[in-house]
Amino acid sequence: xxxxxxxxxxxxxxxxxxxxxxxxxxxxxxxxxxxxxxxxxxxxxxxxxxxxxxxxxxxxxxxxxxxxxxxxxxxxxxxxxxxxxxxxxxxxxxxxxxxxxxxxxxxxxxxxxxxxxxxxxxxxxxxxxxxxxxxxxxxxxxxxxxxxxxxxxxxxxxxxxxxxxxxxxxxxxxxxxxxxxxxxxxxxxxxxxxxxxxxxxxxxxxxxxxxxxxxxxxxxxxx
Amino acid sequence: xxxxxxxxxxxxxxxxxxxxxxxxxxxxxxxxxxxxxxxxxxxxxxxxxxxxxxxxxxxxxxxxxxxxxxxxxxxxxxxxxxxxxxxxxxxxxxxxxxxxxxxxxxxxxxxxxxxxxxxxxxxxxxxxxxxxxxxxxxxxxxxxxxxxxxxxxxxxxxxxxxxxxxxxxxxxxxxxxxxxxxxxxxxxxxxxxxxxxxxxxxxxxxxxxxxxxxxxxxxxxxxxxxxxxxxxxxxxxxxxxxxxxxxxxxxxxxxxxxxxxxxxxxxxxxxxxxxxxxxxxxxxxxxxxxxxxxxxxxxxxxxxxxxxxxxxxxxxxxxxxxxxxxxxxxxxxxxxxxxxxxxxxxxxxxxxxxxxxxxxxxxxxxxxxxxxxxxxxxxxxxxxxxxxxxxxxxx
Numbered sequence: 001x002x003x004x005x006x007x008x009x010x011x012x013x014x015x016x017x018x019x020x021x022x023x024x025x026x027x028x029x030x031x032x033x034x035x036x037x038x039x040x041x042x043x044x045x046x047x048x049x050x051x052x053x054x055x056x057x058x059x060x061x062x063x064x065x066x067x068x069x070x071x072x073x074x075x076x077x078x079x080x081x082x083x084x085x086x087x088x089x090x091x092x093x094x095x096x097x098x099x100x101x102x103x104x105x106x107x108x109x110x111x112x113x114x115x116x117x118x119x120x121x122x123x124x125x126x127x128x129x130x131x132x133x134x135x136x137x138x139x140x141x142x143x144x145x146x147x148x149x150x151x152x153x154x155x156x157x158x159x160x161x162x163x164x165x166x167x168x169x170x171x172x173x174x175x176x177x178x179x180x181x182x183x184x185x186x187x188x189x190x191x192x193x194x195x196x197x198x199x200x201x202x203x204x205x206x207x208x209x210x211x212x213x214x215x216x217x218x219x220x221x222x223x
Numbered sequence: 224x225x226x227x228x229x230x231x232x233x234x235x236x237x238x239x240x241x242x243x244x245x246x247x248x249x250x251x252x253x254x255x256x257x258x259x260x261x262x263x264x265x266x267x268x269x270x271x272x273x274x275x276x277x278x279x280x281x282x283x284x285x286x287x288x289x290x291x292x293x294x295x296x297x298x299x300x301x302x303x304x305x306x307x308x309x310x311x312x313x314x315x316x317x318x319x320x321x322x323x324x325x326x327x328x329x330x331x332x333x334x335x336x337x338x339x340x341x342x343x344x345x346x347x348x349x350x351x352x353x354x355x356x357x358x359x360x361x362x363x364x365x366x367x368x369x370x371x372x373x374x375x376x377x378x379x380x381x382x383x384x385x386x387x388x389x390x391x392x393x394x395x396x397x398x399x400x401x402x403x404x405x406x407x408x409x410x411x412x413x414x415x416x417x418x419x420x421x422x423x424x425x426x427x428x429x430x431x432x433x434x435x436x437x438x439x440x441x442x443x444x445x446x447x448x449x450x451x452x453x454x455x456x457x458x459x460x461x462x463x464x465x466x467x468x469x470x471x472x473x474x475x476x477x478x479x480x481x482x483x484x485x486x487x488x489x490x491x492x493x494x495x496x497x498x499x500x501x502x503x504x505x506x507x508x509x510x511x512x513x514x515x516x517x518x519x520x521x522x523x524x525x526x527x528x529x530x531x532x533x534x535x536x537x538x539x540x541x542x543x544x545x546x547x548x549x550x551x552x553x554x555x556x557x558x559x560x561x562x563x564x565x566x567x568x569x570x571x572x573x574x575x576x577x578x579x580x581x582x583x584x585x586x587x588x589x590x591x592x593x594x595x596x597x598x599x600x601x602x603x604x605x606x607x608x609x610x611x612x613x614x615x616x617x618x
Contacts, residue, residue, distance in 0.1 A: 055607075058518065061608040080523065087518060103236075116519060
């Protein structure tokens with residue numbers, strides 16, 4: 001059964017892709033919920049449908065069938081504009097490939113969502129620069145940073161609009177063990193601050209630190 | 224915090240050489256369009272001013288090509304054939320003729336300076352046609368008197384009342400009775416003498432090169448032309464209505480301009496395709512970035528606007544460079560055009576103005592919008608999920 005106080009709630013989600021003449025079932029009848037402040041790890045082998053499920057939760061894609069609610073509101077039938085606004089105001093994204101704009105400085109990358117919201121908050125950017133330990137790198141460009149630093153910038157950027165929850169797709173996937181550990185510590189701190197986190201990961205240590213794990217195989221929840 | 228403009232500029236700097244080449248294409252197209260428009264305006268103004276200076280509605284010349292005759296009358300040169308002076312009376316008696324001013328024009332080559340000197344033998348009634356003339360001194364009416372153009376007087380250091388040797392004429396002298404104020408036309412280099420003197424100097428007694436005719440009513444051009452063509456002397460004269468001449472020259476230039484405009488349009492379309500291709504490549508290379516922007520909350524309109532703005536900045540940089548290039552090379556192009564054109568007025572042939580400049584910038588914006596349509600639409604239609612996934616494959 002699915003509770004009412006959840007921040008994310010999925011019911012019988014299905015996503016089918018058309019690849020040539022063939023239909024590929026990426027997510028198959030998945031139901032789950034995430035409570036506020038919970039840290040959920042989505043695990044499973046490659047091709048299990050983890051990233052597709054994350055994109056459905058992040059309203060970047062439409063499910064073929066099923067229902068999806070975010071903060072109590074049904075999102076399946078929303079217009080593109082409403083989905084864009086929801087992503088901008090409610091969700092923070094962290095990508096495996098960091099997704100930083102190479103022409104912008106660290107501070108400018110962190111402030112990018114504010115620019116999209118037509119807001120200006122230098123204090124918020126400065127606070128997050130301190131929070132992720134990159135205040136001394138504020139005027140550097142992504143090419144001048146290590147992988148770990150780039151991911152910390154991406155996390156700061158995801159937090160700048162004060163989202164209701166954080167979606168992370170393999171946040172340690174491109175990092176060495178030292179940087180992976182640092183990013184894990186940052187996620188644990190965020191978890192302790194009460195932020196809801198949903199992360200797709202192959203990193204066992206990362207998954208272990210989550211409150212709960214959702215294991216997918218061939219698009220289905222197996223545990 | 225950076226504004227969108229600095230983000231746009233930073234994006235354009237990512238592929239400098241590619242964007243530079245693309246902007247150069249726009250510069251050529253816009254520069255060419257600007258030059259063609261400025262030429263059309265300059266040429267039209269020049270021809271109109273030249274005809275206005277002539278002050279006549281009709282030009283009566285010996286039988287032959289009317290356009291050659293008009294060109295000689297306007298610019299000054301030796302005439303290959305002559306009219307009999309008696310025709311002047313026929314012209315004067317024709318209804319609606321207000322004034323018929325006879326001219327005997329000859330150009331002499333002066334060995335000392337190596338330059339050509341144009342003489343015009345005229346009667347005082349030419350002042351009725353040249354109402355804009357301002358003369359220091361008096362119009363030459365007595366034998367041996369001269370009216371000289373301002374530039375000629377200046378270059379020779381001639382003064383009013385001075386007795387001078389007539390350039391190109393051996394053993395002939397004259398006294399300067401008047402100096403013409405600058406007219407910005409060919410008159411500034413001419414010497415005007417009484418027509419009897421001219422007929423004696425050049426051994427053409429009782430002959431003229433042309434007659435300048437002013438009508439009482441310019442609307443009666445057709446009647447006067449028909450009357451003159453039908454008279455006994457009609458077979459010996461060609462009557463050239465100057466308004467028709469102006470229209471014919473304009474028509475010839477219009478045809479040339481049409482051809483050049485097609486070339487400019489082709490250049491603009493080619494430039495637009497080049498810009499579109501460059502921006503399409505940029506969109507393709509930045510698919511994942513666009514996906515990330517969409518994921519972070521950029522609307523399709525914002526992505527469309529970003530790509531359109533990048534295209535516009537690229538086109539404006541190219542367009543402004545083209546305009547600067549066209550303005551900078553205007554005198555060079557003008558020199559070249561004067562060598563190519565059979566008839567060119569003394570005014571500036573390329574006359575750039577603010578309206579033409581703004582029109583070209585408008586064309587530049589249209590070109591940018593046209594070029595941006597496909598790439599901007601494509602970028603704005605990218606689904607964030609697909610863009611991030613696709614970008615992962617192309618990155």
